[in-house]
Amino acid sequence: MHHTGGPGWRITMDTSGPMLIALYVRDAAGLDSAGHPALSHVAPKIRPSDHANLIAAVGGVSALKTEWEAWWDQLLKAHPEMSPELAPPAFGAFGNSPALRRVLQAHFGAALTWARERRGEYAALEAEREAGGATEFLADMVEDRLLEVGRASRDFDLTIIELPLAEPRAWYLEPSTIIMSHDLLSQPELFRSYVQPVVDLLV
Numbered sequence: 001m002h003h004t005g006g007p008g009w010r011i012t013m014d015t016s017g018p019m020l021i022a023l024y025v026r027d028a029a030g031l032d033s034a035g036h037p038a039l040s041h042v043a044p045k046i047r048p049s050d051h052a053n054l055i056a057a058v059g060g061v062s063a064l065k066t067e068w069e070a071w072w073d074q075l076l077k078a079h080p081e082m083s084p085e086l087a088p089p090a091f092g093a094f095g096n097s098p099a100l101r102r103v104l105q106a107h108f109g110a111a112l113t114w115a116r117e118r119r120g121e122y123a124a125l126e127a128e129r130e131a132g133g134a135t136e137f138l139a140d141m142v143e144d145r146l147l148e149v150g151r152a153s154r155d156f157d158l159t160i161i162e163l164p165l166a167e168p169r170a171w172y173l174e175p176s177t178i179i180m181s182h183d184l185l186s187q188p189e190l191f192r193s194y195v196q197p198v199v200d201l202l203v
Helices: 017-028 052-058 060-078 098-132 136-149 188-202
Strands: 002-006 009-014 156-163 170-173 177-181
Touching: 002 098, 002 136, 009 136, 017 060, 017 098, 017 156, 052 060, 052 098, 060 098, 136 188, 156 188, 170 188, 177 188
Parallel strands: 009 156, 156 177
Antiparallel strands: 002 009, 170 177
């Protein structure tokens, strides 16, 4: 986790274990374009498999998509907490989501391993950024905006959730969350094109 801040403002950058698991499940189930925002596939790519037989008796793919989207909304609202709780093998918190619960039961072990590997990669990436001063770029963006407007910053708390997404871009969720590919910070101009407008809005 990385914090940058000044008088009245703070920007936090981190990843999310529960969201990594949710994205693994989404891609393994072939739920393209599910969720808001509709994020790109994860990287490395997960090969989707056919779940028709597994979930046919509990509403099929349309039910699975609806249940996954409700879960994703909960994860976004609860971040950085894990809610609902992922408790195998019964996944009791998913009692009202029978299709999703079946898919979770089928994939949880693989999803957990994959998510742990991605968290390990993210920790190494964070250490590399700290050593190279890459994250100072965020503070510079705020300072540039403050010089432009000629006043102190309004109070704001911006959360940037970095995930291993194949597409190098960011998605802004009002009022103060950005989901972005964890590769984006390594491309400063592209990063600025997505994040500066949000900073300008909040400052």
